[in-house]
Amino acid sequence: xxxxxxxxxxxxxxxxxxxxxxxxxxxxxxxxxxxxxxxxxxxxxxxxxxxxxxxxxxxxxxxxxxxxxxxxxxxxxxxxxxxxxxxxxxxxxxxxxxxxxxxxxxxxxxxxxxxxxxxxxxxxxxxxxxxxxxxxxxxxxxxxxxxxxxxxxxxxxxxxxxxxxxxxxxxxxxxxxxxxxxxxxxxxxxxxxxxxxxxxxxxx
Numbered sequence: 001x002x003x004x005x006x007x008x009x010x011x012x013x014x015x016x017x018x019x020x021x022x023x024x025x026x027x028x029x030x031x032x033x034x035x036x037x038x039x040x041x042x043x044x045x046x047x048x049x050x051x052x053x054x055x056x057x058x059x060x061x062x063x064x065x066x067x068x069x070x071x072x073x074x075x076x077x078x079x080x081x082x083x084x085x086x087x088x089x090x091x092x093x094x095x096x097x098x099x100x101x102x103x104x105x106x107x108x109x110x111x112x113x114x115x116x117x118x119x120x121x122x123x124x125x126x127x128x129x130x131x132x133x134x135x136x137x138x139x140x141x142x143x144x145x146x147x148x149x150x151x152x153x154x155x156x157x158x159x160x161x162x163x164x165x166x167x168x169x170x171x172x173x174x175x176x177x178x179x180x181x182x183x184x185x186x187x188x189x190x191x192x193x194x195x196x197x198x199x200x201x202x203x204x
Contacts, residue, residue, distance in 0.1 A: 005071055006054035014068070018059060025055040145172055145191050145198050159189035159198040174199035 007014050010024040032047045057063045141161040145151065149172045150164035159172070173186050175196055182188045182199035189198050 006058050006067065009050050009054040010058065012058075014072075018061075021055065021058050025051065025059070143193065145175060145193070145195070147172055147175060149198075151189070151198060151200055153189055153200070154192070157189055158192040159200060160192045171201050172198045173201045 005014075007016070010021060010028060012020055012024045016024070028051045029048070032051060034048065057067050141149075141163055143161060145159060145161055149161050150169040151159040151172055152162045153170065154160055159170075164171075174183055175191075175198055176182065176188075177196050178190075180197060182197070185202045186199035187202055189200050191198055
C-alpha cells in the first residue's frame, strides 16, 4: 500500500509551483473546513490537520526540499517559480539545516592557487629582506653558550656568557654533556642555564 504524501493530500504533482500549491491548499481548506462539515468529523476533523501540515511543509522551499529528499532519496529540487508568483511567495528565513539540504553537496574547494601565490610572495619578501639586512657585527650575548663564546666564571663556578673584549677573554672551546670530559687545556664549568658543561680555555 502506497503511503500518502503531502502532494497527495493537496492533490498536486511533485513538481507543482508554489502558486499551484497555495491554490490547492485554499480549495482543500474550503472543501474540508469543519464549519462546512459539522456532521462529519472524519471529513472536517481528521483531514484539515493533514491539509494544514501538507501546506506548512510544501509552501516553504527549505522544508519542501528536505521533504522531497525524505520521500524520494536525492531527487533534484524543483526550481522556484519566477515572476508574479515568486513575488507573492512569503519570504522565509532558512536555518542551517535547511540551507545544507538545499545546496549542492561536495568536498570543500581549497584555494590552492591563492595559497601558492601567498607563499611565493612571502618567500620573496623574506629573501629580499635578508639581502638588505646587515648581518655583520657583534650580535651580543644571548644567554646560550656555544663554541667560541666568551664567558665569565661566577663564584659558584658556573659559566655565564658575556660580550668579548679581546683582552684576556675566557673562551668556550667545547660544550659537552654533564658526564663528559673536557679536552686539552680546558676546564669544565657548568652552563648557567643548566644545558651542559662548557669547556673553557685556560687563561695564560
